[in-house]
Amino acid sequence: MIEQFRGPILVVASHPDDIEAHCAGTVAQLVAQGEAVSYVLVTSGNRGTADLSVTAEEIAARREAEQLAAARVVGVERVRFLRYDDSDLLFHLPRLREELTAIIRQERPRTIITHDPYPGNGSRDSCAIYPDHTTLGLMTFQAAYLCSPGPLFYPDQMCSGLAPHRVTMLYLIMSDKPDTFVDVEAVWDRRMEALRKHRSQGRDHSEMEGFFRRIAGELGTRGGCRLAEGFRRLPPT
Numbered sequence: 367m368i369e370q371f372r373g374p375i376l377v378v379a380s381h382p383d384d385i386e387a388h389c390a391g392t393v394a395q396l397v398a399q400g401e402a403v404s405y406v407l408v409t410s411g412n413r414g415t416a417d418l419s420v421t422a423e424e425i426a427a428r429r430e431a432e433q434l435a436a437a438r439v440v441g442v443e444r445v446r447f448l449r450y451d452d453s454d455l456l457f458h459l460p461r462l463r464e465e466l467t468a469i470i471r472q473e474r475p476r477t478i479i480t481h482d483p484y485p486g487n488g489s490r491d492s493c494a495i496y497p498d499h500t501t502l503g504l505m506t507f508q509a510a511y512l513c514s515p516g517p518l519f520y521p522d523q524m525c526s527g528l529a530p531h532r533v534t535m536l537y538l539i540m541s542d543k544p545d546t547f548v549d550v551e552a553v554w555d556r557r558m559e560a561l562r563k564h565r566s567q568g569r570d571h572s573e574m575e576g577f578f579r580r581i582a583g584e585l586g587t588r589g590g591c592r593l594a595e596g597f598r599r600l601p602p603t
């Protein structure tokens with residue numbers, strides 16, 4: 367039983383496979399214990415290929431299908447795609463913050479899982495300081511704690527029937543300072559099955575298993591178990 371993550375829970379991620387790489391084991395257990403979990407994918411990874419023969423639309427469609435399949439493996443049915451261009455979030459801050467605020471006011475989550483906006487210097491994992499990740503972490507933080515509760519932020523949203531909403535807690539993935547560890551050993555195979563749905567990313571399965579098992583083992587050592595996912599808990603100010 368995971369007690370820290372109170373539902374409803376919204377997971378806000380930059381790219382298809384971010385969730386599966388960092389928190390799908392936690393999500394699987396939250397769904398199994400009856401929490402409502404939904405996903406928001408801000409990009410569809412429409413530049414995530416080295417294949418010269420496919421278009422951005424084709425790779426996005428493929429990655430959305432993979433993301434839906436991965437969500438189904440852990441029992442998540444509600445997945446929303448915002449379809450910003452991959453790697454361009456930094457250029458869309460005002461629109462992104464407004465759209466995230468509207469989604470939070472619609473979905474009314476108590477907990478949000480998203481990227482860490484300040485994950486250190488990236489010495490452990492350059493993926494953590496990828497601009498889409500840090501940008502989305504910062505915009506989600508602002509939307510959750512600053513904008514959603516304040517009726518003077520985007521008052522047009524009030525006119526269209528939305529109400530202010532206060533999020534109780536953020537949990538940040540890809541952090542170099544995790545302080546919350548979730549034992550995922552019991553759902554490890556399902557977690558890896560979800561990750562393997564992202565076939566377009568062309569990872570070697572046995573290498574991938576070893577890589578993620580090593581990271582989960584390091585986090586588990588800190589969390590007092592064998593295999594863990596790690597989060598930084600960020601309460602409202």
Ligand SMILES: [Zn+2]
Nearest residue numbers: 380381384499
């Ligand atoms: Zn990503």
